[in-house]
Amino acid sequence: MDILLKSMNLLDPGSKVNEVADLHIKNGVIHKIGDIDSSEFDEENIFEFSGKYCVPGLFDMHVHLREPGREDKETVVTGCNSSAAGGFTGIACMPNTTPAIDSAEVVNLILQKAKDHLVDVYPVGAVSLERKGEALAPIAELVEAGAVAFSDDGVAVKTSAILRNAMEYAGMYNAPIIEHCEDPSLDDGAMNESFVSTQLGLPGIPTVAEDIIVARDILMAEYTGQRIHIAHISSKNSINLVREAKAKGIKVTAEITPHHFTLTDDSVKTYDTNYKMNPPLRSNEDVKAGIEGLKDGTIDCIASDHAPHKVEEKEREFIYAPNGITGLETQLGITLNELVHKGILSIEDVVYKLSVNPRKILNIPVPGIKVGENANLTIIDDKEIWTVDLSKTKSKSKNSPFDKRLLTGKAIAVINNKQMFCDNEFKQI
Amino acid sequence: MPLSSKHLLGLQGVPAEDIQLILDTATTFREVLDRPIKKVPTLQGKTIVNLFFENSTRTRISFELAQKRLSADTVNFTTSSSSTKKGETFKDTVRNIEAMKIDMIIVRHESAGVPQYLTQISEANIINAGDGRHEHPTQALLDMYSIKEKTGDLKGLKVCIVGDIAHSRVALSNIYGLISMGAKVSLCGPSTMMPMGIENLGVKIYHNIEKAIHENDVLNVLRIQLERKAGTTIPSVREYHNYFGITSERIERFNRDILILHPGPINRGVELSSEVADGPYQIILDQVTNGVAIRMAVLYLLGTRP
Ligand SMILES: [Zn+2]
Secondary structure: OEEEEEEEEEEEOOOOEEEEEEEEEEOOEEEEEEOOOHHHOOHHHEEEOOOOEEEEOEEEEEEOOOOOOOOOOOOHHHHHHHHHHHOEEEEEEOOOOOOOOOOHHHHHHHHHHHOOOOOEEEEEEEOEHHHOOOOEOOHHHHHHHOOOEEEOOOOOOOOHHHHHHHHHHHHOOOOOEEEOOOOHHHOOOOEEOOHHHHHHOOOEEOHHHHHHHHHHHHHHHHHHOOOEEEOOOOOHHHHHHHHHHHHOOOOEEEEEOOHHHOOOHHHHHHOOHHHOOOOOOOOHHHHHHHHHHHHHOOOOEEOOOEOOOOHHHHOOOHHHOOOOOOOOOOHHHHHHHHHHOOOOOOHHHHHHHHHHHHHHHOOOOOOOOOOOOEOOEEEEEEEEEEEOOHHHOOOOOOOOOOOOOEEEEEEEEEEEOOEEEEOOEEEEO | OOOOOOOEOOOOOOOHHHHHHHHHHHHHHHHHHOOOOOOOOOOOOOEEEEEEOOOOHHHHHHHHHHHHHOOOEEEEEEOOHHHHOOOOHHHHHHHHHHHOOOOEEEEEEOOOOHHHHHHHHOOOEEEEEEEOOOEOHHHHHHHHHHHHHHHOOOOOOEEEEEOOOOOOOHHHHHHHHHHHOOOEEEEEOOHHHOOOOHHHHOOEEEOOHHHHHHHOOEEEEOOOOOOOOOOOOOOOHHHHHHHHOEOHHHHHHHOOOOEEEOOOOOOEOOOEOHHHHHOOOEOHHHHHHHHHHHHHHHHHHHHOOO
């Protein structure tokens, strides 16, 4: 099939493309770029995207798909639908499923479920069997099956010994360790430890619980010469540690979630459990440090930590409610609204943080906008004003604090694997 | 003049006039408690649920008695939240109770925020009987009432709250209430028992019990939770007693005019020596009696609020 995307701002930092042009996609492959005569195309295959950005398909490297085990919260397919609706053509899914992604069977199952989807799914394997931190998961076998990185996400890798061995072992395959940084002896809280937690009477999780593991992991990365990726960084000190480590040439990368660069622990004052996540929302100073880290490149990418939970699980006592919020469908909007429109990042920076860098960290080829490449694209309208409506989201779960939030900018179409998602529907192209 | 709020969730932000009104009303009910027939028909026809997710026999009995003295119909619902931990029981429990056309809910829960949450799903008046480490307003009110009964006034009075402030629900309520009534509030305890930023509330912090005894008019001594993981916040109960315990020697040496309160139950030989617990400086049993009067006052004021 031939489709024509008209007069877009093509923006592909990898291929150094930054121009206004039409795009002819033939059977899912970029066939021609330039000023293209639309008379040869069927009318329904011409898309007027004038003034919209066309960028390499966005990628979210921290998604909880919940399958296998909690298909009532999300499945591979609903999670992929949510990704497409949010503008993402690729995601990495975290291994804290039941069973955990600690065997080739589970990797195969996920890949099988995602096989025909527009969205590419890259499983992250568990560092340790059952994520218990006691014995290494079969890392080589997981790599062979398709795992792109290793993590015991939900918790930090339990011991320095397991961490060291995992880094060295995974290093043979150039797969990074993705760390959820939290010292388990300091983690029995329900929100950030601060004057706010004191006033709310909720047990706190101190920022130093994160900093300690970030420091440990950086030291281990330096010692082993291997790579560490800090997931959902949230504390100012941790960001400083990463900045210093990068300056020393240590192989450390980091991601931040949209909620950690927009919200503070002040939001918890209503005891709304949609503000309960781990790491918790931090102070204003930490938020500012996050933004600074994004600006100066200390923080390489933005990732949602999409964590679907059922309404009835969230609607309960604050200390017992599960951690996490959905994020795939609000992530780009919040990024554009809070970072681009406020002059903190350019659209090009966003393409790095949400498309190029996460793939580079995971050794996944970055799609280019050039003739002969498979069309893997996200079309962004950075000016569209819209209101988040959770009831209309594709995710199976609706746990987000961003419902009813007014945002400027969103993805209006994604293209990948010879499919297009546009106007709320998937079609073959 | 009615209370400004329909609920009593805590003392944070409660105007001094409201606190004064509750204390004054309690004085009238305190007299009722000394009569041979201790019952008034004030809340006849009102249905009150004591919804206790955490066991607290004392507080529940105090509320229950206050309700009976006011002729309200009461239902007790005690459940361990471990049974609600897994399923969807918490919200369902509350919905069920709400469906029974209840006028007031007295709630105790180990999670902060539950009373506030109840106001969103129930039409009833909600009274917080202790939520997590957050607030326990009727305890603070009865503490203030008991202090006032002995000293005549709270204004300018120096009150020190002693013990595990971080894990206490009584401390915050006392701090808010006492400060708004013009008292000078301080805290005393090991630094590991002080929650982050508590000094922002305008309270002085002592780590020396003798100094605290010497410089204050009143000590409100909190219970040390012996069941808390031993050795993590304090080295031992023995060391706690040696460095933060209230003993007769300390009182006699540093301040013979001190007034000692304790919300109970007491760990004798830990926060108070037995001598102090039974001695002339304490008003622990007055607090218990006054607790009923305070709860009657709160129930009455909320139950008859237009
Ligand atoms: Zn995590």
